[in-house]
Amino acid sequence: MEKKEWLPPGFEYRAGELWLEEVSLESLARKFGTPCYVYSAGAIRAAYRRYQAGFAGASLDLSLCYAVKANSNLEILRLLGGAGAGADVVSAGELYRAISAGIPAGKIVFAGVGKTQAEIDYALERNIRAFNLESAGELALLDRRAQALDKTGVGVSLRFNPDVEVHTHAYITTGKKSNKFGLPAATIRQLSQEINRSPALKLRGLQMHIGSQLLQIEPVVAAFEKLLDLAAEVEALTGQALEYLDIGGGLGASYSGEIPPRPADLALALAAAMAKRVVTYPLLAEPGRYLVAEAGSLLTEVLYLKGGDEGETNFAIVDAGMNDLLRPALYQASHKIVPLKVPDSPDHRLYEVVGPVCETGDWLGHGISLAGLRGGEHLAILSAGAYGFAMASNYNSRPRPPEILVDGPDCRLIRRRETFEDLVAAEINL
Numbered sequence: 153m154e155k156k157e158w159l160p161p162g163f164e165y166r167a168g169e170l171w172l173e174e175v176s177l178e179s180l181a182r183k184f185g186t187p188c189y190v191y192s193a194g195a196i197r198a199a200y201r202r203y204q205a206g207f208a209g210a211s212l213d214l215s216l217c218y219a220v221k222a223n224s225n226l227e228i229l230r231l232l233g234g235a236g237a238g239a240d241v242v243s244a245g246e247l248y249r250a251i252s253a254g255i256p257a258g259k260i261v262f263a264g265v266g267k268t269q270a271e272i273d274y275a276l277e278r279n280i281r282a283f284n285l286e287s288a289g290e291l292a293l294l295d296r297r298a299q300a301l302d303k304t305g306v307g308v309s310l311r312f313n314p315d316v317e318v319h320t321h322a323y324i325t326t327g328k329k330s331n332k333f334g335l336p337a338a339t340i341r342q343l344s345q346e347i348n349r350s351p352a353l354k355l356r357g358l359q360m361h362i363g364s365q366l367l368q369i370e371p372v373v374a375a376f377e378k379l380l381d382l383a384a385e386v387e388a389l390t391g392q393a394l395e396y397l398d399i400g401g402g403l404g405a406s407y408s409g410e411i412p413p414r415p416a417d418l419a420l421a422l423a424a425a426m427a428k429r430v431v432t433y434p435l436l437a438e439p440g441r442y443l444v445a446e447a448g449s450l451l452t453e454v455l456y457l458k459g460g461d462e463g464e465t466n467f468a469i470v471d472a473g474m475n476d477l478l479r480p481a482l483y484q485a486s487h488k489i490v491p492l493k494v495p496d497s498p499d500h501r502l503y504e505v506v507g508p509v510c511e512t513g514d515w516l517g518h519g520i521s522l523a524g525l526r527g528g529e530h531l532a533i534l535s536a537g538a539y540g541f542a543m544a545s546n547y548n549s550r551p552r553p554p555e556i557l558v559d560g561p562d563c564r565l566i567r568r569r570e571t572f573e574d575l576v577a578a579e580i581n582l
């Protein structure tokens with residue numbers, strides 16, 4: 153602990169205790185109990201500003217639509233919406249959240265391969281900026297419903313599958329031909345003309361999203377080059393200029409000190425690709441993880457230590473489980489885990505940090521080096537702000553943890569811990 157180790161922005165050890173902004177996490181864990189999610193408002197605002205500034209620095213016109221799926225807490229949406237962000241939603245539920253948080257419908261795009269008629273109607277009634285469409289069937293349904301509801305000028309963007317290789321976990325690769333997402337160029341050429349003929353719809357843009365936790369920008373740029381070629385073809389076929397190109401999200405975050413690409417580097421590369429073709433388009437981007445992952449942490453208490461005798465594995469059994477943070481179990485994701493109090497013992501051991509859920513896959517960290525670990529001690533599982541609480545469940549009938557927002561010296565409960573009554577609320581008084 154004495155040597156300088158990587159911590160996400162906003163986290164630092166002061167006099168042997170881990171702080172987030174101006175709040176001691178040990179005192180926060182005692183006040184709110186564990187497990188609990190804690191987020192830094194300052195870190196989210198700073199990431200938002202870095203993204204915006206990166207694109208402005210490359211003289212690009214950017215609409216930033218935060219990918220709500222990464223962390224859909226209303227207060228996080230209010231924070232980003234207040235900073236100027238729009239939203240990228242993938243369900244009517246997310247649209248409901250974004251609008252409830254005050255994000256104007258005109259700044260919201262609706263993505264996803266399987267929108268239902270009820271979801272399409274809900275979004276049509278609210279006059280969102282655009283539907284990102286991914287199949288001919290979906291286009292036909294949207295057209296029918298838009299006409300039935302007397303809507304005109306309904307914004308549409310077609311999702312392109314550029315068939316590029318990306319180096320990330322197979323479950324979060326989305327831009328290969330074999331993935332369920334997007335459409336090939338030939339279909340987009342054809343559908344863009346159908347949209348042109350519709351009295352209700354207006355083709356505003358083309359969209360792509362090739363994967364998440366991207367640590368290199370080259371595949372994004374390669375896909376964008378293909379998108380630019382397709383945009384030129386679509387404009388020639390329809391005789392209409394596109395309002396924007398949507399580059400999706402995907403920029404990676406740091407989980408244990410790796411260095412993800414900067415938005416400014418991505419922006420410069422995209423600007424260069426446009427300059428090469430002597431074209432310029434306003435861009436729309438849908439970052440999720442980049443804005444919130446490093447800003448959040450899951451605090452947990454060590455319940456028991458077991459093993460450690462000759463040849464035995466050391467287990468640290470903690471009070472957070474795979475229902476609270478699914479990423480390690482689902483993607484073999486590795487999150488750095490650190491103590492809230494620097495131990496006085498130099499005796500480091502390697503631990504399997506596991507939860508209480510009745511599954512062997514219920515682990516939060518493999519081979520985590522911790523010194524002088526004792527029951528009752530608190531740990532922070534870092535970079536858990538994206539796809540952490542958002543993917544939490546009630547598996548094993550465990551109430552989901554509270555969420556707390558730290559802003560300078562303030563800390564505020566932004567979602568309370570669920571109760572046993574919450575667990576059964578939807579099953580009683582039917």
Ligand code: LLP
Nearest residue numbers: 219361364365401402403438439440441539
């Ligand atoms: N746009 C679209 C169309 C997407 O599908 C996604 C993420 C995003 C934007 C935002 O991507 P981001 O900037 O956050 O990488 N649960 C996984 C990640 C799933 C991402 C799904 N799509 C995880 O925990 O790693």
